[in-house]
Amino acid sequence: MSQTTEQTATAKTIFGFWVYLMTDCVLFASLFASFAVLRFSTYGGSAGNELFSMPYVLVETMALLFSSYTAGLGLLAARRGNKRQVLGWFAVTMLLGLMFLTMELSEFHKLAVEGNSWRRSGFLSAFFTLVGTHGAHITTGLIWMAVLLAKIWQQGITSVNLKRLTMLSMFWHFLDIIWIFIFTIVYLFGVNP
């Protein structure tokens, strides 16, 4: 395949991935809509202002925001062809992603053992579904990242790996954007009923 044909094919693949992200947006929109409708339906149980610890959520938010930045720096390193920097920046991204995921799961665990699981009220069902779906996306992203980093480790930054890394970064930035809205609508609106 000639250089320009390959570039056109790559551009089309990346646009296709963008369209996937837009449909994922619609999935999250339906979960946000359910949450918005059910956020006062606590069935006599605790509401967000009694359940959420805002400094904790801010640390989670910052971890994800930093990881979005390091993923961007990793992609720039890949465009320069610097394999060591790519592996380094994405290792940092993975660590921050793991930190975010661990904090989220420990928050879920704490809520559940205190009797505020998804079975408690409509509000908590919507909360666990929305935040949990985001967490499932983060988990997928981390597995994808681990597999792709192993490939880059072995094969170096080939044009195929660069294309995959571009899509992975888009996915990761997208998840950070979704989190901005979870941070605002679930947490900041939740503590200001």
Add this chain to the structure above:
Amino acid sequence: MTRSENNHGTVRSYSVGFGLSIILTLVAYYAGTHTIVHGWTLLYGLAALAIAQLFVQLVFFLHLSRGSESRWNRTALSFAAMVVAILVFGSLWIMKNLSYDHEHLPSSYQNQVIVKDEGYQPSNH
């Protein structure tokens, strides 16, 4: 800077986006956890900050530009934004109306609300 570098971003553009995102997050956090403004003003303000950060990240992290090379990306994004708005605001609108029956309020009050919002006159039995 060549066009292709421009399209993929630079360390500087990522850093600007990152800095702006941090500022917007901290402002939202401060406003949300300290009582400076209340009620709807606060909620609209927080929503505005979130939307501002959405645009910052779209431009600086996802390199969505005004140029012709990302025209179809913008088209797909606009359509998604429309679907998102219909889903979220449509659900809230419909469910607000349906929730009259779940309010456990005295029926006289429910009738008042229905008369006021829907212009419906219940018959007296």
